[in-house]
Structures are given as structure tokens and as C-alpha cells.
Amino acid sequence: MKDWLTAREIAAEQLPDMPASESAVIRLAGRSEWDGSALARKRPGRGGATEYHLSLFPVLAQVAYQQKHIVIELPVKPAKAAPDAGLTARAQLERDARLAIVAVFERFSRTLKLGYATRVQVFTDKYNAGSLNIEPWAREIIPNLSKRSLARWQSQKRDGKVNALAHDPAQARKGTGILETANDGAVSAFMLALLGHQPHLSGHHVRTMCRSEFGDTVKVVSKGVETEIPMPPVRTFQHALKGLKEKHKVELLKLTNPDRYRSHMAPAGVGMLRHVTDPNQLWQIDASPVDALCIDGRHAVYACIDIATRRTVWLLSRTPRASAVALLIRKAILEWGVPDVVKTDNGSDFVAKDTQRLFASLGIEAETSDAYSPEQKGHVERVIKTFQHDMATLLPGFVGHSVTDRKAIESRKSFAQRLGEDDASVFGVTLTGPQLQDHVDEWASVVYQHRPHAGLKNATPFATALASTKPVRKVDERALDLLLMPVAGSDGQRIVTKLGIRIDGHHYMTPAILPGTAVFVRQDPNDAGRAYAFAQDGAEFLGDAICPELSGIHPETLVRAAKEMRNELVEEKTRDLKADMKRIAKGVPLIERALEVARRDAPNVIPLPKRDHVHSTPQISAAIEALGERLNPSQPLDPAAAAAHRRLIDEMKAEDEQQLFADTDALIRRRQAEIEAHRTAHLPKNANVVALPETSRERYRRAVSFRKKLDTNTLPAADAVWLGGYEQTAEFRAQQGMHEDFGDAYLS
Structure with missing residues (x-):
């Protein structure tokens, strides 16, 4: 629709409230001073006639003109919607139709000098009356238009919530079907489990299994009331199965075809090893049967790829074995140097003791990927695929890349065998294993390493390795051969x-x-x-x-x-040993060495006297009686001898007591002397010295000595007063009890 028209074009439109001839339009423009306004311009190109903007027309003329020329259709460049993978095709059509209507309304009302409500009213009336040019698909989706809906759509578009304009009636009813809600969803869950267990079950099979599981009726809720209805027909089950397969396709694929799930839907990282930038920082190793036959049978190809440079080394082996892995490592080390880390899968040839021992001997850290996780060593998987599709396809004896290719070739082989032809003539097998190894090595060095690689920013593996300045760790070939024995x-x-x-x-x-x-x-x-x-x-x-x-x-x-x-x-080895033995034999005897060590280890502790009591038996009593007759005769002593004996005993007791008092006083004086010596040796002069507190045992000794002096009337009055108070304390009674238990030895 044109927004700028000349006088001739305006007259040709025959609009209401507008002149019907070109001259009349020119006179109207002169009277209304259109020529002097910003809404009039000279037409570009030849002729130079004046063009007038649509907004200069009367309102009725504008409405009539737009009604005639405006078209509601999907814009050439529709408004960009926020990504939403959950939108169905119907919902997207609904969204696009509403966006188209909003865009047309905005263009329709752009030149009308009317209020918003009036513009909306005029537009909706014209739309509902069918006066506007509307494409059939838009009219089918939105047959009628209300003012409130138009305003809401404008608001959602203005806020950037264009996907909120999408609406799918089928999706609105989604999840409310009979089989989806039957038995509180148990029927739907059972059907999904059946699909996971056997994805090829038909609707009839699933209905039969549901009848076996739930009976011939199911419970559904209709308008808040639970009722029982007969088991739905097969057609209903077919629709429900189709919906379950679509809704749960990822889960079902994971359960029924793990390999396809891993290759098509499992999360896969890109650039996960971009931190590996130095040659020999990380190698990946894997093996696969070659998609070609040799005269001596089909071989397995072992591939080793250096992640940083994408260089490759290849080795053919009749069967997977640890020795083949060792030979591949030898070949790669002699060509590139020793790697830091080698990553493999959990194949028996890679985790064998010989392989792990070789890695440990060479100081190579061995990593293994998780079981059934080829994506963890995707680089070597990808390079093997490149080898199979790029080189193996050209080899004589090619047997195909897939099961389908192989089946077709096997069918041709079977037919040829019926005609009497052998495998060599059927497949064109002409190479031996060593010849194939030569071709593989030449392909890797001439073709692959000089091919630009996207992971290397289109550089070649050869150029990338050549540009590296990292020192290469080399190993002597003879030592390497010995480690491979x-x-x-x-x-x-x-x-x-x-x-x-x-x-x-x-x-x-x-x-x-x-x-x-x-x-x-x-x-x-x-x-x-x-x-x-x-x-x-x-x-x-x-x-x-x-x-x-x-x-x-x-x-x-x-x-x-x-x-x-x-x-x-x-x-x-025994020369020095013999000399040491002679030195030991001529030295200190071993028993004296042992006793000297035992004396050093013996604890420096004096045991306290034990509490004892007299143990006696009839035999012990008889023995004591026999000895006592000699020491204490049964005949009594005469009075004079008895008196002399008592005096002797009293004198001995007095001497013991005097010695005890003397020992106690000496102990106190010795302690005071030790304190004074310590002060003189370790403290400065005129320093205040605080005597160590007297222990309870020392106080009890002092009390015993004071008691003896008191009995002889030689104790000063002050000491007698202290003794009287101390004898009333619990400490004195406790010390006295210990004195009675252990005797005078307790006071020493």
C-alpha cells in the first residue's frame, strides 16, 4: 500500500469526501495549503509531480483507502520470536496470525487523527465485517476480532512476549485424555513401561496387556466425579501410544537403543580438549576392524592420535592383543617421543597387565574412559571413521561400513559361491597384511597429515607439529625393545x-x-x-x-x-661383615651389654612400704614356737634380770625417738638451706624470696616433734598454742591415720 499519492492517483481512487478529478484535487490542495506542509513532496524521477501523504486526507477517505489496499498477511520478515522448542506448528501459526493483525492495525492507525479507542473500533468493525483484505489462512485461524484481544496482543508484542500469542487448542486439552487420566495415571505409566520393554507392541497388544493388568474397566474423573467406564477401543490406544512416543521419545530411545541415543541425543561437548596445546601432552588410542579383507584374513587397525597436533600412527594386527598395543606405542614413541598421558577404553588389550606395566616403565600416565562411553575419546573415534571412509573405501577387498552394506556384499558373495567363485575373485582381495600396513602408513604421512583440520584452525597436523617448540622426550630404541620383551x-x-x-x-x-x-x-x-x-x-x-x-x-x-x-x-659382600663380627667378639660380652641397657631402662622409683598383716597357719605357728623357745625361754626371769631388761628396752626407745627428732630437725634445716642456695644462685641480690609452702606431711612431722618436746616441757608457748590448734584439724587426723598404717617409716 502506497502512503504517498499524486493528484491524479487520488482522483483515480474515487475516495469519499475527496474530489473525483485531478484538477479538483489540485484546487483542494491549494485551498488546504497542502503544498506548503511537510506532508507534500516532489515525486522523484521524471515529471516532478507533487505527492501528498495519506494523512492529509479526510478520515473517511483514509479508512476507505486503507480498507481497499491494506492486506493482512504474514510479514516478509516476521517478528523474531523467543526460542521455544515446545511450540507446535498450530501454535506458531496462531502466533504469526496475531502478530500480522497487530502489525496491520498499527499501520492502519498510523495516519488516522483519531483517538485510540476510535481507531480500534473502526479496525475491528472492518475486520469482522470482512471489509479488509485477509488471507484465507489468517481468517481461518482468527475468524473474529475483539477490541480487548487486539489491545492484549499489542501489549504482549510491546513487552517482547510474542510467544505468549501462540495457542494450540489441542495442546490445551493435552493430558486430559481418558487413558492419560485413567486410574490416576497408572494406565498411562503402564503403557509407557510396555513401550520401554517392547517398543514394537501394537495398539491391540497394549490394550490386551492393560486388560490383563487393570481389568475390563478403568476409573476416570468427569466433572469432579469418579466413574468406571469400559476399556477404550483400540483406536484410542493407538492415539495414546502415538502421543507417548512423541512426548517421551528421548527416554524411550535411551532405553531401547542406547547406541543411537548416545550418537544422536546424549550431551556432547565441543572443544573439551582445547587446553591440550602441546605435542605429546595427550594421546588417544583405539582399535577397530578394517572395512576391507586381506589375503590372510581381516585385520584390526590400531590408531594413535596426538590431540594437540592431530598426527596419527597406525598398526595392523590379526587379533586384538596387548602386544599390538605395545608395538603401536613403540612405533609412536620412536616417531614422536614419549607422551605425558595416554587415554584408552576398557578393552582387554588396553587394561592388560603387560600394557599397564609398559606405561609404568616409560613414565606414562594411563587413563581409561568409562565403560560404554566412546564420546570420552571422541578424537580417536573420529579419526578411525575418517580412515574407514577415506582410505578403506579405496582398498581392494572393501566389505562396507555398515551392516546393510555388509549384508549386500555377503549376498553377492553367497551368489558367487553358488557359481563356484572364491572370495578373492568376488571381493577383489589382492593385499596381504604387510602390504596393507604399508598403504596405511603412506596414507597417514602423505595424505592425512597434510590435510587442513578444522580443530587446528584449518592448519595441517604436519605444520602444527613443526611449529611446536616443546622439547621431545626420546627413548633409546634398544631400551625400548627390552621393555617390550x-x-x-x-x-x-x-x-x-x-x-x-x-x-x-x-x-x-x-x-x-x-x-x-x-x-x-x-x-x-x-x-x-x-x-x-x-x-x-x-x-x-x-x-x-x-x-x-x-x-x-x-x-x-x-x-x-x-x-x-x-x-x-x-x-x-661378607668381607666387611666378618670384620664387624671380630670386633664384636673381642669387645664387651653381650650379657654385660644387655644388663647395662636394662639398668638404663629401669625406672628410678622407690616404692612406699606396703600395708601388711600377719599370715599364719598351724604349721607356721609351730615353727615360730620352736624358734621362740630359743629367743624367749619359757622359764621366767628373776626380778633383777627382768628390771634390767625393761631398762634396756626403754633406753632403746628413747634413743630411737631422739634420733627421729634429730632427723626431722635436720630435714627442715636441709630444706631451708636448699631454698637459700637456690635463691643465692638464681635470684639477684635484695630480691624478695617467697618460701615454698609447707606440705601437709612436713606439718605433721613438726607436730610430732612438738608433741615430744611438750612431754619433756621444752616446747615454747607459741609452738604449744599452734600444736593445740593443729591437732583439731582434719589434716592432722588424716596424717595420723597414715602414720599408724605405715609406722615411723612414713615420717622419714
Whole structure:
């Protein structure tokens, strides 16, 4: 629709309230001063006639003109809707129709000098009356238009909520079907479980299973009332199954076809290894059967890819085995250097002890991906696919990439066999395994490494590796070959005996290794009579092991030489030992050394006297009586002798008491002297010294000495007053009880 018209075009429209001739329109423009306004312009191009904007026309003329020329259709560039994968096709059509109507209304009312309510009223009336040019699809979706709906749509568009304009009546009823709500959703859940268990069940099968599970009726809620209805017909089940498959397609695919789910719907990261920027920082290894036959059968191809540079190394093997992995690692290390990390899957050839031992010996960190998670080593998976589709397709003996291709080729093979043709003629097999290996190596070095790679920003693997400045860790080829040698038995562990090392029923003599030594043994594949013995961790070479039977050496000659070497070895190892033994023999006897150590370890503790009581038996009493007759005769002493005996006992008691008092006073004086000596030695002069507090035992000793002096009337009055008060305390009674239990030894 044109917004600018000349006088001739205006007259040709025959609009109401407007002149019907060109001259009359020109005179109207002159009277209304249209020419001097900003809404009049010279027409570009030839002629130079004046054009007038639509907004200069009377309202009725504007409405009539727009009614005639405006068209409600989907815009060429529809308003961009917020992404919403949940919108159905019907909902998107509903949204687009409403957006188109809003856009037309805004254009319709742009030039009308009327209020908003009037413009809405005029537009809705014209729309409902069918006076506007409306495309059939829009009229079918929105047959009638109300003022409130138009205003609401404008508001939603203005707020950017254009997807809120979408509406699908079928979606509004979604989840309210009979089978979806029957038995509180139990029927729908059971049907979904049936699809997960057997996705090929038909509607008839599912209905039969539901009748077996729930009976011939189901419970539904209609207008808030629960009722029982007969089991719906098969057609209803077919529609319900279609909806379940659409709604739960991801879950069902995960349960029924895990491989397809993993390749099409499982989360996959892009650029997850962009932090790997240095060559040999990370390698990935995997294997796959080659999609081509050789004369000596079908081979498996092992691929190793350096993540940072995308270089590849390939190795063919008849069967997957740990030795093939070792040879691939050897080939890659000799060409690129030693890697930091090698990532593999959980295949038996990758997690074998020999493979893990090789990684440990070379100082390579081995990582394994989770089971059934090929996406964790996607780079090597992708390069194997590139090899199969880029090179294997060109090989003679190609057997196809998929099961479908292989079935077709097998059918052709079966038909050819009926005609008497062999496999070589059917498939064109002409290559042997070594020839195929040569072709693969040349393809990797000539084609693949010079091909631009998107992951390298379109650089080639060759150029990327060449640009790296990281030092390459190299390994001596001979040492690498030795590390690749097979181990003895399953784990290579052996114990050296006087006969040497036993391997496969043969004894290998080890004169340089003492008996009883645990060793790790590798066998020389080129010399059956030689083996190499290392420390158990493989980090130290201990010596050669020679089998005279297999090496062609006379056993007597080898045994004689081994004895001489063993004697020299033992003599060297025992020379210092013998000297130490002589020094020990001439020194202090061992018993004296032991007793001296025991004396140092003995605790420096004096035990307190134990509480005791007299133990007696009839026999003990009789023995005491026999001895007492000699010490205490049964005949009584005369009075004079008895008096002398009592005096002697009294004198002995007095001497003991005086000695006890003297010891107590000496102890107090000694303690005071020790305190004074400590103060003199450690404290400055004129320092205030606080005496250590007197212990309860020392106070009790003082009280005992004061009691003796009191009995002899030699105790000062002040000390007598202290003694009287102290004897009333609980401390005195406790100390007195201990004195009675342990005797005078307690006071010492």
C-alpha cells in the first residue's frame, strides 16, 4: 500500500469526501495549503509531480483507502520470536496470525487523527465485517476480532512476549485424555513401561496387556466425579501410544537403543580438549576392524592420535592383543617421543597387565574412559571413521561400513559361491597384511597429515607439529625393545634359588644374584636361552639369566663359572661383615651389654612400704614356737634380770625417738638451706624470696616433734598454742591415720 499519492492517483481512487478529478484535487490542495506542509513532496524521477501523504486526507477517505489496499498477511520478515522448542506448528501459526493483525492495525492507525479507542473500533468493525483484505489462512485461524484481544496482543508484542500469542487448542486439552487420566495415571505409566520393554507392541497388544493388568474397566474423573467406564477401543490406544512416543521419545530411545541415543541425543561437548596445546601432552588410542579383507584374513587397525597436533600412527594386527598395543606405542614413541598421558577404553588389550606395566616403565600416565562411553575419546573415534571412509573405501577387498552394506556384499558373495567363485575373485582381495600396513602408513604421512583440520584452525597436523617448540622426550630404541620383551609367566615375578630361576620347566642360572632374591624377569624373544632379571619394580637391572640347555653352552662349564662368580660375590659382600663380627667378639660380652641397657631402662622409683598383716597357719605357728623357745625361754626371769631388761628396752626407745627428732630437725634445716642456695644462685641480690609452702606431711612431722618436746616441757608457748590448734584439724587426723598404717617409716 502506497502512503504517498499524486493528484491524479487520488482522483483515480474515487475516495469519499475527496474530489473525483485531478484538477479538483489540485484546487483542494491549494485551498488546504497542502503544498506548503511537510506532508507534500516532489515525486522523484521524471515529471516532478507533487505527492501528498495519506494523512492529509479526510478520515473517511483514509479508512476507505486503507480498507481497499491494506492486506493482512504474514510479514516478509516476521517478528523474531523467543526460542521455544515446545511450540507446535498450530501454535506458531496462531502466533504469526496475531502478530500480522497487530502489525496491520498499527499501520492502519498510523495516519488516522483519531483517538485510540476510535481507531480500534473502526479496525475491528472492518475486520469482522470482512471489509479488509485477509488471507484465507489468517481468517481461518482468527475468524473474529475483539477490541480487548487486539489491545492484549499489542501489549504482549510491546513487552517482547510474542510467544505468549501462540495457542494450540489441542495442546490445551493435552493430558486430559481418558487413558492419560485413567486410574490416576497408572494406565498411562503402564503403557509407557510396555513401550520401554517392547517398543514394537501394537495398539491391540497394549490394550490386551492393560486388560490383563487393570481389568475390563478403568476409573476416570468427569466433572469432579469418579466413574468406571469400559476399556477404550483400540483406536484410542493407538492415539495414546502415538502421543507417548512423541512426548517421551528421548527416554524411550535411551532405553531401547542406547547406541543411537548416545550418537544422536546424549550431551556432547565441543572443544573439551582445547587446553591440550602441546605435542605429546595427550594421546588417544583405539582399535577397530578394517572395512576391507586381506589375503590372510581381516585385520584390526590400531590408531594413535596426538590431540594437540592431530598426527596419527597406525598398526595392523590379526587379533586384538596387548602386544599390538605395545608395538603401536613403540612405533609412536620412536616417531614422536614419549607422551605425558595416554587415554584408552576398557578393552582387554588396553587394561592388560603387560600394557599397564609398559606405561609404568616409560613414565606414562594411563587413563581409561568409562565403560560404554566412546564420546570420552571422541578424537580417536573420529579419526578411525575418517580412515574407514577415506582410505578403506579405496582398498581392494572393501566389505562396507555398515551392516546393510555388509549384508549386500555377503549376498553377492553367497551368489558367487553358488557359481563356484572364491572370495578373492568376488571381493577383489589382492593385499596381504604387510602390504596393507604399508598403504596405511603412506596414507597417514602423505595424505592425512597434510590435510587442513578444522580443530587446528584449518592448519595441517604436519605444520602444527613443526611449529611446536616443546622439547621431545626420546627413548633409546634398544631400551625400548627390552621393555617390550615378554615377561616370564603371567606376571614375571620369580624367586632366585640355588638352581637359578625356573621358567617353563627350564632353570636359568643367575650367578650375579644371591638366592632368595625376588626378581622381575623378561625373556629375550630372539634367544630362548637368555633372560634378563630386574628388581621387582623393574627399576634396577640385576643380571643375566642363562639356560645352558637352550643356549648351547655345556652345563658343567657354565656351572663352574657360576660357582666362581658366586664365590667372589659372596666374599665381597661378607668381607666387611666378618670384620664387624671380630670386633664384636673381642669387645664387651653381650650379657654385660644387655644388663647395662636394662639398668638404663629401669625406672628410678622407690616404692612406699606396703600395708601388711600377719599370715599364719598351724604349721607356721609351730615353727615360730620352736624358734621362740630359743629367743624367749619359757622359764621366767628373776626380778633383777627382768628390771634390767625393761631398762634396756626403754633406753632403746628413747634413743630411737631422739634420733627421729634429730632427723626431722635436720630435714627442715636441709630444706631451708636448699631454698637459700637456690635463691643465692638464681635470684639477684635484695630480691624478695617467697618460701615454698609447707606440705601437709612436713606439718605433721613438726607436730610430732612438738608433741615430744611438750612431754619433756621444752616446747615454747607459741609452738604449744599452734600444736593445740593443729591437732583439731582434719589434716592432722588424716596424717595420723597414715602414720599408724605405715609406722615411723612414713615420717622419714
